[in-house]
Amino acid sequence: MQYSGPSIRLLLAAFTLGFGLVLSVHADAPKHPNEIVVSAANYAQSSPEVLAKLFQHPVELIDVPPPPAGTPPVRYYQFLPAERLEADLPYLEVCKLLSPALKAKNFLNTADQAKVQFILRITFGERPWRDPFVRENDLEWRQGLVPKKRGAAFGSTGAWDDRAGGNESALYQLERDLVDLDPSGGAEGMADRLIGDKPTEDYYLIVVDAFEVAALKQKGNKTPRAWSTFIAVPRQKGVKFSDIAGQMIAKAAPYFGETLPGKARFTDREGTVKLGDLQVIEENIPAPKKK
Numbered sequence: 001m002q003y004s005g006p007s008i009r010l011l012l013a014a015f016t017l018g019f020g021l022v023l024s025v026h027a028d029a030p031k032h033p034n035e036i037v038v039s040a041a042n043y044a045q046s047s048p049e050v051l052a053k054l055f056q057h058p059v060e061l062i063d064v065p066p067p068p069a070g071t072p073p074v075r076y077y078q079f080l081p082a083e084r085l086e087a088d089l090p091y092l093e094v095c096k097l098l099s100p101a102l103k104a105k106n107f108l109n110t111a112d113q114a115k116v117q118f119i120l121r122i123t124f125g126e127r128p129w130r131d132p133f134v135r136e137n138d139l140e141w142r143q144g145l146v147p148k149k150r151g152a153a154f155g156s157t158g159a160w161d162d163r164a165g166g167n168e169s170a171l172y173q174l175e176r177d178l179v180d181l182d183p184s185g186g187a188e189g190m191a192d193r194l195i196g197d198k199p200t201e202d203y204y205l206i207v208v209d210a211f212e213v214a215a216l217k218q219k220g221n222k223t224p225r226a227w228s229t230f231i232a233v234p235r236q237k238g239v240k241f242s243d244i245a246g247q248m249i250a251k252a253a254p255y256f257g258e259t260l261p262g263k264a265r266f267t268d269r270e271g272t273v274k275l276g277d278l279q280v281i282e283e284n285i286p287a288p289k290k291k
Contacts, residue, residue: 034233036248036266040255041134042227044212050259055136059262066254075257076110077102077118077210083144085125085205089242094124094206097246101253118226119216121209125241129203130165132232133263141211142221165200202235206248208256227257244268 041054079098081091099109102120110116123145138147146164178185208229215223231252233244247268255264 032236034236034239034244034247034268036244036251036268037132037232038229038252038255038260038264038266039132039134039262040227040229040252040258040260042257042259043139043224044226046259051136054259054261058133061260061262061264063266064260064264067258072106072257074106074108075117076108076112076115077120078109078116080119080121082121082123082207082209085123085127087125087241089124089245091122091124094122094245097249098122098206098208101249102256104253105256107256116213119211119213121211123207123209124205124245126202126204126235128165128200129163129205129232130161130198130200131163132203132205132230133163134228134230135163139224140221141216141219141223145205145207165198204233204235204241204244204248206231206245206252210257227259229256 039058041051043051046054079095087094098120102109107118107120127145135147142148146161210226210228211223212226215226229252231248233248251264251266251268
């Protein structure tokens with residue numbers, strides 16, 4: 001199901017929830033452990049050299065340790081849903097899982113409009129995907145999970161994307177059609193070159209894209225992402241999104257607002273994730289003024 005995405009002028013009405021939460025993750029464990037892949041980029045604060053190395057030479061990190069301990073400044077935010085994917089957890093429940101993890105990095109949810117510094121746009125659920133990795137380009141607010149084609153609706157996709165993948169049968173058919181039209185045109189082998197060793201598979205995703213409110217008011221749809229955290233798990237038979245969402249967030253928690261040098265791969269372990277008292281608040285923010 002596609003979502004005709006939120007404009008900056010259309011944000012949710014305020015809500016406040018506070019309670020304790022215990023999430024069990026050990027029931028009906030899959031035959032094979034789930035692999036949780038985390039990637040993160042702070043586009044606003046990382047140097048061009050660090051970002052260039054991240055995207056040109058990403059490192060495969062196995063159970064990477066958390067970033068050095070520190071006390072980042074307090075930053076205030078509000079949540080916003082992005083395009084809808086299939087999921088057996090509602091948006092509010094995902095926000096409740098995210099809030100304590102963000103609080104540990106000194107990102108605080110607030111109802112005070114004067115304090116709001118970031119909008120955190122949340123994409124979650126099941127989707128075919130190819131390469132679970134933060135994006136390098138097309139970082140503007142107008143771009144959804146997959147960069148849209150010119151003139152297309154928010155969240156719409158083309159037939160093929162290097163990160164998201166696509167319909168591989170259609171890609172092979174396109175190759176055959178092109179070869180039939182021009183046997184010497186170089187199209188032969190195109191599909192295999194594009195797919196490489198990363199076929200499109202079913203994934204569970206949680207993606208947090210952060211945008212600065214001050215920039216949104218000035219630049220509107222052209223506002224770039226300040227930072228992104230991309231969390232992915234290849235879907236296994238018998239494992240629901242709700243079974244693994246808590247562990248996905250727990251593994252990614254140290255890297256919200258950070259830059260990882262590549263993909264961090266974790267194996268989830270049976271157990272219980274305990275999340276303390278929390279508050280999820282969301283209100284309208286002022287729309288950016290037209291220039």
